Ligand SMILES: Cc1cc2nc3c(=O)[nH]c(=O)nc-3n(C[C@H](O)[C@H](O)[C@H](O)COP(=O)(O)O)c2cc1C
Ligand code: SF4
């Protein structure tokens with residue numbers, strides 16, 4: 334398998350990986366897996382392909398399966414490609430009480446997709462997620478690491494409009 | 507119980523004016539309090555200085571005396587937990603801070619870390635000194651990436667000032683503190699799942715015993731505490747355990763951060779002295795400011811999604827007619843038949859237009875999504891409950907489905923590795939217990955479901 338040949342972190346990211354590993358006792362580099370998967374997702378187009386996960390495994394001296402089983406457990410790791418702008422709308426109790434369903438419906442209509450889908454031009458992915466700790470400023474959605482709170486339909490329109498014109502990808506880190 | 511209740515109540519009326527006692531958030535309003543410079547100007551890291559001059563066991567003693575109980579949800583006495591920590595020769599010990607905060611309705615740790623990050627960092631160093639831990643980790647939920655940056659900045663400042671690292675303030679105590687990021691999994695808030703995750707694995711809770719105090723992170727003795735618990739150690743060391751124990755009511759010592767959300771005029775994070783009447787908390791302008799749009803209160807989930815929902819008459823007063831107070835004991839009065847729990851302090855308020863069934867559906871969907879899948883009663887039960895509630899919600903349910911739902915929830919508690927199973931079952935049980943008529947309405951008058959008024963309207967918009 335040479336699938337990882339053309340996949341490599343930038344030197345800057347590699348330095349971050351090394352710094353992360355040093356937080357743990359010798360031989361416990363597996364602990365760096367979640368932080369490093371976040372770095373990988375940010376650097377390689379917002380999702381974790383099998384070759385990317387294999388690369389992470391080789392970096393941390395792990396079996397590929399150890400990486401796959403972790404990547405598939407946590408909801409922030411995307412195992413499929415996502416749009417440049419990943420919109421995550423909270424739909425749990427406090428947000429629902431204050432109109433999350435309307436936010437989701439509005440976004441579905443506006444983007445012409447259902448939740449869980451990506452627009453054909455690859456610009457937007459719409460996802461519903463569970464409580465993000467923003468219940469006091471509900472309803473809310475997250476794009477990358479940015480919280481958008483106290484949403485109204487107008488606010489949502491403005492945020493989507495901004496992302497329409499953006500070249501970069503939403504990212505957590 | 508009644509005795510304690512009675513004397514506590516008297517005490518409360520004596521200290522009536524000082525109810526909005528702020529300890530953790532006392533400097534919250536000061537601009538720049540997130541920086542080391544301003545934090546220190548207002549007494550920051552004085553507690554650490556004092557701690558380093560004490561014997562570690564004496565600090566544990568103060569925490570015991572303070573009556574501090576874990577603020578993560580379970581309310582276990584912190585001093586007692588600390589005294590269980592095994593101390594075998596030559597084996598490192600760890601302190602791990604639980605900043606996973608994912609219980610729906612809970613956003614207090616976020617507030618504290620965002621506003622006063624040094625309070626947590628100071629608490630980490632003081633607690634680690636007391637426990638003899640030279641390394642600590644703050645495990646923060648993945649969605650709080652921006653807070654990770656805030657904490658890392660605070661930690662860097664602390665290193666630069668000699669408050670972290672080797673020979674802290676000349677005491678001979680070495681300590682390193684790191685922040686670890688999660689990746690989206692409520693179950694990683696359960697302490698053993700958190701440790702698994704910190705080891706780079708799936709967040710599957712471990713079978714206990716052994717408890718983390720004996721075999722925790724990398725099989726070493728470990729204490730896991732909530733953000734707010736660790737922050738509270740700072741004022742406890744500062745004022746002494748006895749003084750702290752005098753704040754609050756009975757066995758509910760000190761203050762508690764409550765994150766209030768839902769149909770109230772003033773959602774947000776409030777620090778309350780334990781013992782404030784629930785009615786005051788909901789209606790007073792100092793706290794929630796009453797129900798939005800002049801509506802009536804219908805129900806409250808008082809301590810995060812896992813605790814039983816209570817209808818208006820039972821959240822304001824106990825079954826015996828006593829005013830219900832914001833304390834572990836008073837909220838728990840009546841057991842699950844008529845009471846609830848303080849839990850994580852996630853206080854969700856619902857007005858008269860709320861569909862209890864639909865709200866329950868959002869909880870059931872949540873627990874199904876978050877079950878780690880190790881135990882069949884939880885894995886299958888959470889999915890089954892979600893499907894039955896959806897069926898009822900869609901107007902396709904039967905009366906037998908309500909009984910089935912009750913039956914399914916009753917067979918989860920006590921049969922699982924971790925408490926997520928029961929956390930999923932309790933809200934279902936309580937909703938049926940107190941609002942069975944609403945489930946029946948969905949079943950017997952499906953054509954009337956459109957009339958069940960749902961509060962779908964957006965924030966700041968008037969009801970249609
Ligand atoms: C499913 C589940 C989720 C939990 N989530 C959290 C959490 O997000 N934060 C937290 O502090 N405790 C959480 N807990 C409680 C922890 O297991 C543990 O009791 C707590 O971190 C201990 O700290 P404390 O004694 O300071 O409260 C959770 C428990 C369970 C069963
Ligand atoms: S109760 Fe649920 S979440 Fe907890 S270990 Fe079992 S399956 Fe996992």
Ligand code: FES
Pocket residue numbers: 423424425426427428429463464465466467468469471473610611612
């Ligand atoms: S319920 Fe949406 S952020 Fe908590």
